[in-house]
Structure formats: structure tokens, C-alpha cells
Amino acid sequence: MIREIMKDEAFLAQKAESAAQDDLCTAQDLLDTLTAHRDGCVGMAANMIGVNKRIIAFDNEGGYMVMFNPEIVKKSGPYEAEEGCLSLTGTRKAKRWRSIKLQYQNEKFQTRFKTFTGWTAQIIQHEIDHCEGVLI
Numbered sequence: 001m002i003r004e005i006m007k008d009e010a011f012l013a014q015k016a017e018s019a020a021q022d023d024l025c026t027a028q029d030l031l032d033t034l035t036a037h038r039d040g041c042v043g044m045a046a047n048m049i050g051v052n053k054r055i056i057a058f059d060n061e062g063g064y065m066v067m068f069n070p071e072i073v074k075k076s077g078p079y080e081a082e083e084g085c086l087s088l089t090g091t092r093k094a095k096r097w098r099s100i101k102l103q104y105q106n107e108k109f110q111t112r113f114k115t116f117t118g119w120t121a122q123i124i125q126h127e128i129d130h131c132e133g134v135l136i
Helices: 019-036 118-132
Strands: 041-043 054-058 063-085 088-105 110-118
Touching: 019 041, 019 054, 019 063, 041 118, 054 118, 063 118, 088 118, 110 118
Parallel strands: none
Antiparallel strands: 041 054, 054 063, 063 088, 088 110
């Protein structure tokens, strides 16, 4: 189901709770909403659709990927970026990393590790900031 985009900064500033199997429907809503906004959006976190859980969905080189409970475990190559967000007005500067290694859970809640670089890494970092309650 396509959901409304959350714009309440007090809600967005809350740290997200861990996701569990009961949250698979939220992940589908996140994908549906991201797909509906694909012209102006490359990633979303669950709090952007009003659900305070650690779930992100993003464009991974042309296909969408969903992660539950993502955590950055290694990072390198800091740089300054300027980013926009559907939940916020305008653009803001953010410190990002060129390469990140993540620990996350897939849709079967199996723990996985994967390294991302470049644009995809930047998208993921933005969405993890959402999970941490960080407003860029």
C-alpha cells in the first residue's frame, strides 16, 4: 500500500525500534511507496511512512533492496555531500563515506554482511540516519 510521506520532524527525530518478522507488511508498504515516488526518490526508511522501525528500502543499481536492522560496521573515505529528502524541505550538507560495510537482516531475518560504495553507499547512509533519528 502506498503511504503518505511523514513530514513531522519530531516523529522523524525519534530513534527507530528494531524490526521483526511482524514488520514484513511495513517493508512491502515501504517498497510500494518508494516505487510510487521513484521519479524523485532513491531510498526510504520506515519512519518516512510513519512507522518507527529499522527498515530501509533503496535503489541498488536499478533494483530495489530492503534491509531490516541495518548497521554500519566499517566505513572509509569521508566526504561532504548535499542531500534532499521527501520528508524535509530543501537540501542539507551531510558527512558521508565512500565505502561502507553493513550488517543487516534480509526478509527471512537471516544476518548478512555486504559492502557498498559510491552512490548506493550514500543512499544507504541517508536512510540509516533516518533510523537513528538524524535529520540531515
